[in-house]
Amino acid sequence: MPWSEAMIKSQTKLPASDPSKGRVLNYTAALNEALTLALELDPNIFVLGQGVDDSSGMFGVTKGLPDKFDSQRVFDTPLSEDGMMGVCVGAAMNGMRPVYLHNRPDFLLLTFNQLVNHASKMHWMDSGQTSVPMVVWAAIGRGWGSGSQHSQAIQSLLMPVPGLKIVMPSTPYDAKGLMLAAIADNNPVLIFEHRWLMKQQGEVPEGIYYVPIGKGVYRRRGDDVTVVGTSHILTLALEAVDGLGDQGITADVIDLRTLKPLDENIIFESLSKTGRLLVIDTGWQMSGVCAEIACLAAEKAFHSLKAPIRRIGLPDLPTPAGFTLEQFYYPNAKNISAVIQKMCQ
Amino acid sequence: MPWSEAMIKSQTKLPASDPSKGRVLNYTAALNEALTLALELDPNIFVLGQGVDDSSGMFGVTKGLPDKFDSQRVFDTPLSEDGMMGVCVGAAMNGMRPVYLHNRPDFLLLTFNQLVNHASKMHWMDSGQTSVPMVVWAAIGRGWGSGSQHSQAIQSLLMPVPGLKIVMPSTPYDAKGLMLAAIADNNPVLIFEHRWLMKQQGEVPEGIYYVPIGKGVYRRRGDDVTVVGTSHILTLALEAVDGLGDQGITADVIDLRTLKPLDENIIFESLSKTGRLLVIDTGWQMSGVCAEIACLAAEKAFHSLKAPIRRIGLPDLPTPAGFTLEQFYYPNAKNISAVIQKMCQ
Amino acid sequence: MIRFHYQGQGYYNIDLSTYEQAFLHNLYYAMLRIRRIEEEIERRYCEDEMKTPIHLVIGQEATSVGSCAALKTDDRIYATHRTHGNYLAKGGDLKAMISELYCRANGCVASRGGSMHLLDKKAGMDGSSAIVGGIIPIATGSALAAQLQSSDCITGVFFGDGATEEGALWESLNFAALKKLPVIYFCENNFYSVCSPLKNREPAGTRIDKKADAFGVNAEQVDATNVIKVYEATLRAILRINSGAGPAFLECIAYRWRGHSGAGDDSHTGYRDPKEVLHWETVCPVATFYNALIDQGLLHENQARRMEEMINAEIKEAFAYAINSPNPVYEDLNKFAYSD
Amino acid sequence: MIRFHYQGQGYYNIDLSTYEQAFLHNLYYAMLRIRRIEEEIERRYCEDEMKTPIHLVIGQEATSVGSCAALKTDDRIYATHRTHGNYLAKGGDLKAMISELYCRANGCVASRGGSMHLLDKKAGMDGSSAIVGGIIPIATGSALAAQLQSSDCITGVFFGDGATEEGALWESLNFAALKKLPVIYFCENNFYSVCSPLKNREPAGTRIDKKADAFGVNAEQVDATNVIKVYEATLRAILRINSGAGPAFLECIAYRWRGHSGAGDDSHTGYRDPKEVLHWETVCPVATFYNALIDQGLLHENQARRMEEMINAEIKEAFAYAINSPNPVYEDLNKFAYSD
């Protein structure tokens, strides 16, 4: 049993979109297609990471690429995360466009010197003379004993850093379109996927298209509350909101898709109608993503607010490895639903 | 001219406290005394860091210690920040209490694997069987071309991390008392000093005393607005607030002293009177410290709030090295004053 | 194609007569026990009740057993994700381990760590990190603590070939050599990191032990299909440390028979030739040692059979214990957020 | 006590007749120019108008000059905090440099980097990092780019002995050797990191070049008080790279005469014996080369005088230019937050 496959399968919902609308792909296949198209498009793009060339192909995301492309374009790396991140920065500064894949964001904590002290700053420090077009991709782990060191959603640790962009898709369509947009971007872009989204199905057009970095989108429209988030927890929020229709509660559910730059206008627009804000994140609740969005609302949409802001993220604790403890640790659709109900009372 | 000494001296205000109240020491001397007392107190405490044994003694903080104590208790290290951080973790797990000093928080970005993946989690992962009593100290740089890589105030990058404590003193009294409290604490505690506070004078009692970690304090009492922050920018806020008395504006100025755990009650208490919140931080404004405090208010003290929350931190840009650009980059007392005036209109 | 050829000697033609029989039995028993425990874990893994990743050490048992046989209970060891062998060889409690795999409240870390974070402080198995290379500086710090406390505790740390690509190892070796710390670095070189062969990650012609040597850490390459060779190399390292000469590095070469994680061999996925596995099975550290003991009249078949039975009974009991143990409850989650 | 003894040969008794005179003049000129520029920076530093840390390279000029003389303009170099020599030897614009030190809008990075972040892309001085060791992986990435683009560009990267304690170096060497990247690692070993002597940071008996060698990177120790030795070692490294044999590592030994940062010698603070400085001054890379050129009739005193004059005039002009240049304005701050 490949580590946690069972768990992920059990979490996977039925296709979200109507197949009559277009071709349906799963999340990994969408990412795979994005990488294939990118590699075909531009000889300066290359894909690297531990195990990108093995048979499991980074959860399937890089499957088949080693057969289609030269071993200089898709290659395995030593276990030297910080060094290889710097190698990517240096290659990007000199005309290449690296796409560096990691199993887990936890491993990016080894690379903060290169990410924060270097990648994010070079363009600015060089007064625009250098660009650092690179993509850093990692999949947030969950379940099957991932535990404290294989489950961290570290977007809050990177969001304060000037010069970085942070992307967190929630659908196969976005996963492909944001990957292509990230590769086309001339800045260091971090993409945090979530392992539990990877079997999701959805409509994915063929060929190259871009989902704009920095633009949120409504996933549901409603009147009572504005729910803002990204990635896996957004799918839980949709489940929660859809279940509240019976009780006459409706919500705007905003998928920010990218956390940095952050589309604040879509939030303010919705708040001017609902007056109630729930911020959700797959990472720790304290400080960072949830707090930033809440703060923006309290600063710039204060007069729209009718009630206290609420946030739902992870508690101020490391992730437990065990199954039972994990159920207590992670918020679920029921928790989200209960909070929304309370907010609308 | 030792790098940036001129700049720091020009920034230093007159003694903040009345010498008749007790012994006056400068900030560095207060820290030096804390380390001396701690080393005398407990043979398991040791102090390490690049250059702690040289004649400049880490801005003076470790001056004289190599003469007073064994070279096993106060020692220089190789330039291996990540490795040495792990060495501290391992020593702390086994009965020692390391105090690891760094010139700059920027260098801590090399150690995020040990800080975030290890130090912060071991006690929890080991289900309480292990403790990691260690202090990591660094001084935020500013001025004289510190630039993007020698000026970062990275508290926002660490605040989301469960298991860490974060201390940011603003007076010599607190610098000493919080250092002693941090050394006595059984958890990894980060202390971020600010280079521009280091020549400040203030009342500092002799002997051992502790400033509690997790308790804020009022530095001014007033009615119109609540200003919340720590460290160097708090001294700017005091300057701003003191200058507004003429205009009949008064403020509660709260020095949180520690960011994690965060004393939310003192903020709520003040807000219930003033209804207006200004959050300030020496670090980047976006995401993190300012946002967390604002979010807490919007969640838990919403009904106290009379006006939009405001925050003042650094813009979403790396730090420029040059003198003129720095003046544009950093907020000053005048900026803070203008914001407060506007909030009170 | 067999990329990583037979390099082990196994036990053929080794004279064991200088060793006490009980000691040899213990070594054999310890290896066999690890093998049987892992086989049982593997057998039951498909039930999906041990909801934890597993990294089996089958084929590499001699490293843990040979090294831990030379260490005292008070000596501390630290491990990486591939913990089982280290934990068991150092004397970790089996019930607490199996309970941890079953995510039970009485697991060795109360279901907070899972298979990648086993520990038993009473036995001197002091912890591990699931971050490759992450535990190495920590173990080095444990040795610094021992030195500062003038204790005679030695720290051992286990990690794979992959970890030698992490800068943290070299920072640690430099510091350990500088301070002459009482630490032994056991690099378990099994030629692979997940499905990535060594030759994709380290330049041809380099040798891990030579690198460690250049850093001032006395290093040797050890045939880790041979438990006695590991034991003797560890003893040499301990003598060195006790003489004040500082740390040692043992590159222990053995082969992982199973896939990187989970149950079963995964050679069919193509990253290694199944023949390579078969090749290494001929130098099984357990079987070759068994044969040598039998051949040299140091072990009788019925003694061996009794060992199998004892192990079998212990395993049954441990699994039953674990399966019947309680799950954690909600209140457990918030414990130990901070240390008092 | 002189801890780090005279190891350099300077220029005594070296036959330079195989070299073209113009080439030798260029080498001398380049070293002298760096020396004089730094002396002027030093002289003016106390005016507190160059509001930037400075890290003078006086005593170590031969490393930059000897290496860059062997590199093409199209080759790229990267540096650490001690940038001046690297920048000037590679052909960086002097006016843009001095303007940067004076925090002017027309500084080489428009007052965003200061002394620790000089660059001139036209000259192939491609950047630096003020984080010790931080630039090394980046330079390695530059070499990877060249390899992937089938360009004949070689990357050189300069760093100190202190940087060899950062794991990032060893990760980089491993990768460069694995991929046979066109990169030369110039380790400027001056025995100190700030006030910390090498013996406090690296174990006695280890050698930096030997470590690099064990990582599969062809390494040699070079007497970097001798510009010709640096030049020749760099040429050998380039030949190696062009033959496809991969990266090289040159441990260039020379001594920093001034304090770690700022103006003047700081030996009085006690971390080194002032005698040590005097000792190394006897093998001044500039003076000994000058003497050799004069002795061997390869340079005439009046040619040397003209060089001094030219340099002098250039320096005067550059400082005047910088001092009269405009400061940045508010609008500059927000430029280049992101790349379009």
Ligand SMILES: Cc1ncc(C[n+]2csc(CCOP(=O)(O)OP(=O)(O)O)c2C)c(N)n1
């Ligand atoms: C820093 C880091 N990078 C990557 C991983 C993913 N990972 C887990 S185990 C492993 C293989 C490590 O190989 P090796 O060190 O040789 O140990 P082995 O599994 O062969 O015993 C990898 C790459 C990780 N856990 N940590």
Ligand SMILES: Cc1ncc(C[n+]2csc(CCOP(=O)(O)OP(=O)(O)O)c2C)c(N)n1
């Ligand atoms: C990662 C990091 N740690 C510490 C420092 C502080 N620092 C700046 S220069 C320097 C000395 C480095 O010594 P070395 O590498 O030998 O270069 P040298 O100054 O001798 O040329 C130090 C410790 C830094 N800039 N970056």
Ligand SMILES: [Mg+2]
């Ligand atoms: Mg391995």
Ligand SMILES: [Mg+2]
């Ligand atoms: Mg040096």
